[in-house]
Amino acid sequence: MSKPKSMHEFDDPTKGGPLFSVRFLIALLLIAAGIAYVVIWTLYVRDLYTFERTVPAPRGGAPDPLVPGTAKLDDWNWLIGFGVLFLGLAISAHPATPLGRGRGVVVGMLGCFLIGLLWICTFYVFSDKIASDPNGFWLLGSLGQLNLLVGIGFMAVGFTFATRWE
Numbered sequence: 237m238s239k240p241k242s243m244h245e246f247d248d249p250t251k252g253g254p255l256f257s258v259r260f261l262i263a264l265l266l267i268a269a270g271i272a273y274v275v276i277w278t279l280y281v282r283d284l285y286t287f288e289r290t291v292p293a294p295r296g297g298a299p300d301p302l303v304p305g306t307a308k309l310d311d312w313n314w315l316i317g318f319g320v321l322f323l324g325l326a327i328s329a330h331p332a333t334p335l336g337r338g339r340g341v342v343v344g345m346l347g348c349f350l351i352g353l354l355w356i357c358t359f360y361v362f363s364d365k366i367a368s369d370p371n372g373f374w375l376l377g378s379l380g381q382l383n384l385l386v387g388i389g390f391m392a393v394g395f396t397f398a399t400r401w402e
Contacts, residue, residue: 270321
């Protein structure tokens with residue numbers, strides 16, 4: 237007769253599985269790629285705002301995006317960047333990753349909930365200043381009303397962690 241498995245098998249870090257699995261490395265790469273895409277697109281949008289407000293227009297025309305073809309996608313670039321970021325976070329909620337088992341689930345869940353809540357609250361507190369000078373606030377000003385979707389997206393990823401909580 238075999239020994240019954242403990243209900244709290246993953247609470248012990250020595251029995252919980254490897255620290256770095258393929259799934260965890262993919263999740264980290266997706267998170268890093270999403271952040272990099274958002275940063276690159278934000279820098280382009282800020283350069284574009286500066287170009288449009290400069291009179292007379294500087295020589296050379298409008299700035300070129302670092303990633304060719306992204307200017308045609310316009311606001312869809314936010315969806316691509318934050319979507320890849322959220323996908324990476326959701327993949328990290330799997331039990332094969334450190335955030336998907338034991339205390340990592342609670343850390344991931346509460347972290348995503350708090351980041352989403354702080355994102356939305358920060359946007360509401362500074363919304364008057366953002367509306368008057370979108371260049372004054374780095375990412376919040378460039379996103380505008382899409383800040384609400386980003387905050388809700390973080391909270392939605394928090395719910396993916398919540399489904400793993402035992």
